[in-house]
Amino acid sequence: MPSPPRGYTTFPSDADLFYFCTTSSTSAEDLGINYAPPSQSSLRVGVVILSQDQIQLTDLAAVDLLSTLSRSRIGKLSAPASTLDEAVDEVDVRYVSVTGEGSFPVTSGARMPVTQNSFANTPQFDVLIIPGSFSTKELSEAATSFLAAQCSSPDLRAIFSISSGILHLTQTGLLWKRRASAPRCLIPALQQRYPETFWQTKAWNRHDKIWTSSTAISALDMIASWVREFFWDRHEAVECALAAAGIGSLDDFDY
Numbered sequence: 001m002p003s004p005p006r007g008y009t010t011f012p013s014d015a016d017l018f019y020f021c022t023t024s025s026t027s028a029e030d031l032g033i034n035y036a037p038p039s040q041s042s043l044r045v046g047v048v049i050l051s052q053d054q055i056q057l058t059d060l061a062a063v064d065l066l067s068t069l070s071r072s073r074i075g076k077l078s079a080p081a082s083t084l085d086e087a088v089d090e091v092d093v094r095y096v097s098v099t100g101e102g103s104f105p106v107t108s109g110a111r112m113p114v115t116q117n118s119f120a121n122t123p124q125f126d127v128l129i130i131p132g133s134f135s136t137k138e139l140s141e142a143a144t145s146f147l148a149a150q151c152s153s154p155d156l157r158a159i160f161s162i163s164s165g166i167l168h169l170t171q172t173g174l175l176w177k178r179r180a181s182a183p184r185c186l187i188p189a190l191q192q193r194y195p196e197t198f199w200q201t202k203a204w205n206r207h208d209k210i211w212t213s214s215t216a217i218s219a220l221d222m223i224a225s226w227v228r229e230f231f232w233d234r235h236e237a238v239e240c241a242l243a244a245a246g247i248g249s250l251d252d253f254d255y
Contacts, residue, residue, distance in 0.1 A: 003056060005077075007039045018159075039230060039231045039233050040206040041089045042090045042091070042092065043092070043126050043127065044094075044123065045066055045125060046150070047094070047095045047131065048096060048129065048131075048147070049208075052133070053135035053137075054107050054134055055107070056107050056216065057107045057110065058107075059132045059162040059219070060106070061216060061219075062222075064143060065242075066093070066127070067091045067093060068244060069088045069231065070087065070091040071089055071239050074241060076253070077241065079237075083237050084237075085239045086233075086234040086237035086238075088231070094121050095113070095115050096146075099112060099114075099118050100210070101116070119143060120146075122146070124150065124153050124156070125156060127156075127160065129162065129165075131162045131170075132162050132163035132166075132216070134164075139168060147174070151174060156209065158210075158230075159210055160211045160213070160223065160226075161170065162216055164183055167182075167186070167231050170190065175194065175197040175212075178198065178207040178208070179208070179225065180199060181199075181204050181205040181213055181214045182212065182214060183215065199216070202214070204218050211226060232240070
């Protein structure tokens with residue numbers, strides 16, 4: 001199935017193009033041109049751990065893809081100076097849980113430490129990631145309050161649900177009257193329990209700043225689309241990081 005359209009800057013409408021071509025003024029104000037501000041030089045990422053059930057290791061690949069944008073990572077790729085100049089100064093990744101203590105289990109027999117951030121003492125994040133797990137438990141009040149507070153802030157740029165992480169996100173009410181993707185095997189049950197959400201079988205979906213994916217693999221394409229859009233003025237660094245991860249370049253290989 002083809003991926004949804006990538007998140008590039010939208011083109012002007014036919015009416016806008018006609019106005020641009022026929023007006024005699026060349027000022028940005030008269031033309032109604034709004035320039036996007038420069039992108040941020042750093043990125044604060046919160047990975048939300050909502051239970052002690054195993055997190056799927058493949059879902060964390062989306063976190064690593066964001067980390068690849070940092071200057072420290074791109075500097076290890078033998079990138080030219082112009083690319084390194086565009087790299088994000090810092091990608092600060094924090095794994096947060098209700099207590100902010102200990103570690104959490106990951107599939108394949110691994111464990112990951114929580115970075116001493118509880119739901120009560122975390123900073124405002126630029127990006128939230130909800131990885132999938134095998135948990136069907138109801139969200140705690142602390143978790144619901146944390147997600148509501150983070151998502152209500154204009155400083156939150158995006159929230160990403162990875163595969164079965166949708167089971168947690170739906171409980172927040174954030175998907176009411178919104179489009180969403182989910183693993184195919186979960187959609188019938190989700191449609192029955194949350195009929196007000198517009199469930200779709202696409203690889204991934206975007207509705208405002210909420211991004212949802214059907215699998216861990218399609219989540220990488222989703223993250224790549226967001227990165228290209230958000231860091232629009234860091235093209236060389238973005239494409240270098242994505243190429244290093246093999247995103248969008250599978251046609252370059254011989255089989």
